[in-house]
Amino acid sequence: MPKSREEKLWKKLKKLEEKIKKSQSRRRRIRSLSSSERESVDDPDPNERPEVIEDTGTQQLQDDVLIALGNPSCSDKSYSESIHPEIIRRVENVLTSGLEKERKDELLKKYLIPNNFALLEAPKLNRELEGLLSDPIKERDKRIEERQQQLGVALSAVLSCLDNFVKVDPNPAKIEVLTDVARLLSDLHYNNTCTRKKLVAVNLDKDIVKTTESAKRDSFLFGERFNEDVKTANAIKKAAPSILKKSNFTRKMGQTRQSNYTQFKNKENFNAPPQANRAKQGRGGRYQPRNSGRQQQQQQPHQKKAYRHKSVRQT
Structure with missing residues (x-):
């Protein structure tokens, strides 16, 4: 211990x-x-x-004082008991250099996934998305899928060992350790699924992503009902104007405009010009139409011509 x-x-x-x-x-x-x-x-x-x-001149503290001070804050990591060196030799090289491809394929074929627990397999990308996504995105998802598949195989080996202990040698300590290991690996398997979903969802429409967020994975990444969810999302998007009610904001704005119009109409200065035309008013403060200046300019030449005509007759 x-x-x-x-x-x-x-x-x-x-x-x-x-x-x-x-x-x-x-x-x-x-x-x-x-x-x-x-x-x-x-x-x-x-x-x-x-x-x-x-x-150093430090005073030796008593036991009760040390207990009152409590445990010192230590940043060192705590480790368990040492394991056999031969076990370390079998794993140490893999942690630094990785497994050889032939050895990895051999282990993946050695430990099979149980027939009643297909969720241990990595979910495949939906067929509807294979023709829409670009090749780099599909290749990246494929690499993560391969790592997730290897994790599922390791988890199936742990679960088979746990099943053997439960049936043959029900040792509570061993069962507890293997169960904890299975939970940790399962959580890592789930995180890989979430990562793959987020990387693919960046290239999808926002409305479609919202409908697929609640969908749980099965043999496919976004579930077998992905095509139906997309159709439902598109149908709701098209029918949204006829389904949704008018907002209270537009109603209130219409009521305020109508009330302002009635108040302005009941005032005595209802015939006042708009604010843009007030600068063109005369000194008397009365409203002058826009074409009044043009009419005066047109009338002045006629008056001058008539005046000249009268002066000629008098001579």
Whole structure:
């Protein structure tokens, strides 16, 4: 069983106490020596030189004070008991260099997926998407699918071993360990499925993605009912204008515009010009139509001509 942090701490404290006691006894022994002996001690043989620990001036804390302070915050990772070196040799090279392709294919064929648990297989990409997605996207999904398939094979081997313990040797400790390992691998299998969905969904329509988010995977990545879900999403999108009600916002805006119009109509200055034409008003403040200036310009030449005509007749 792994040792707790408290036990490790107490052991360290005991070792420090023993070192301090040894250093104190050595100092007392050196002080009791005569001056001649001290001279011999000043330059002794290097092999026989006593180890002296510098006094840091720290006070030894009592046990109740250490308990009150609590466990020290330690960033070191905690590890379990050591395993047999021969087991490490079988796995260490794989962690650094990976498995050879022939050995990997051999192991994948050795441990088969149970016939009543097809979910251990990696889900395939839906046929409807194979003709729509580009080749790089499909190749990336294929690589993740192969890793997920290898994970499913490893999980099936763990579950077969767990099934053997349950039926033949029901050891609770072994069953608990294998069950925990199966849960961790299953969660990793599920995360691979979510990653593949997100990478493919980036290239899909938003409405279709919303309808497929709630769909659970089966033998296919987006489920066997993907085609039906797409048709349903498109039908709802087309029928949305006739299904949805008018928002309260548009109703309120219509009511406010109507009320402002009635209030403005009931006022005495209803015939006032728009704000854009107020700059063209005269000093009297009355409204002048746009074509009034043009009419005056057209009338002035006629008046001048008539005036000249009268002056000619008088002469």
